[in-house]
Amino acid sequence: AQSVTQLDSHVSVSEGTPVLLRCNYSSSYSPSLFWYVQHPNKGLQLLLKYTSAATLVKGINGFEAEFKKSETSFHLTKPSAHMSDAAEYFxxxxxxxxxxxVFGTGTRLLVSP
Amino acid sequence: NAGVTQTPKFRILKIGQSMTLQCAQDMNHNYMYWYRQDPGMGLKLIYYSVGAGITDKGEVPNGYNVSRSTTEDFPLRLELAAPSQTSVYFCASSYSIEGLSTDTQYFGPGTRLTVL
Structure with a gap:
């Protein structure tokens, strides 16, 4: 069975500082991994996806994630947070x-000025 | 190109009432999905469809029914609403060929349902 664990329910950063949202996965087979973002009262939008090609995946709005099989992780990063990044990330x-x-429980990113 | 549309945006039901949540997509996608999102939780798959006339259960199908008579539409039916069905419901679609890749799903804006 597959599962994902998002290690932080909330992450707070200041505008202009780096963002790190952590995700560990469990999968019996070769996984596909995704990060989706949900802005308040909106549907989900794909940020990026990993499907067994390059392990470093670049997405929209400056986000990227690295697939690490040895650590079963797929953490999401961004070098510099923007106010508009405040949202829920899955x-x-x-x-x-x-x-x-199979969705994780989400991480709410708060960005302060 | 509207993408995935859902109606209504909000609805309050009384226990035992029934209703249909509408979902439509104009991207000619073959797969469509219904999810529910409870507070503090990720999305859980209720039902999905691989094409017109073909539907299958997801993780949490009890209390729901679906049909898919056209490629574009995938309504979700609640027959006897219960408080446990209070949730936000999302419809999604993708163009997929099973076994070849896991494809991007495109989500609608959601329907917020409250059962009192």
């Missing part, structure tokens, strides 16, 4: 080639 796993997604 780490998601799926068995490669299949469409059923």
């Amino acid at each position: 780490c998601v796993v799926s068995e490669f080639g299949f469409q059923k997604l």
Whole structure:
């Protein structure tokens, strides 16, 4: 069975400082991994995805994530936070080639001026 | 190109009432999905469909029904609403070929349902 654990329910940063949102996964097979973002009262939007190609994945809005098989991690980073990054972030796993997604419980990113 | 649309945005139901949540996509996607999101939790899959006329259960299907008569529409039916069904419901779609890749799902804006 697949699962993801998002290690922080809330992360607070100041504008202009780096962002790190942590995610560990468990998967019996080759996983596909995703980060989705949800702004208040909005649907989810894909930030980036890993599907067994390059281990460092670049996404939209300056975000990137690195797939580390030895650590079973897929942490999301951004060098410099912007106020507009304040949102809920979900780490998601799926068995490669299949469409059923398993979501983490989310990390709320707070960005202060 | 509207993407994935959902109606209504909000709804309050009384226990035992029924309703249908509407979902439509205009991207010619073959897969469609229904999820629920409870406070402090990730999304959980209720039902999904791989094409018109084909549906299957997800992780939490009890209390719900779906149908898919067209590629574009995937309504979710609640027959006897219960307080446990208070949640935010998201519809999503993707163009997928099972076994080849796990594809991006595109989400609608959600329906916030309260059952009292």
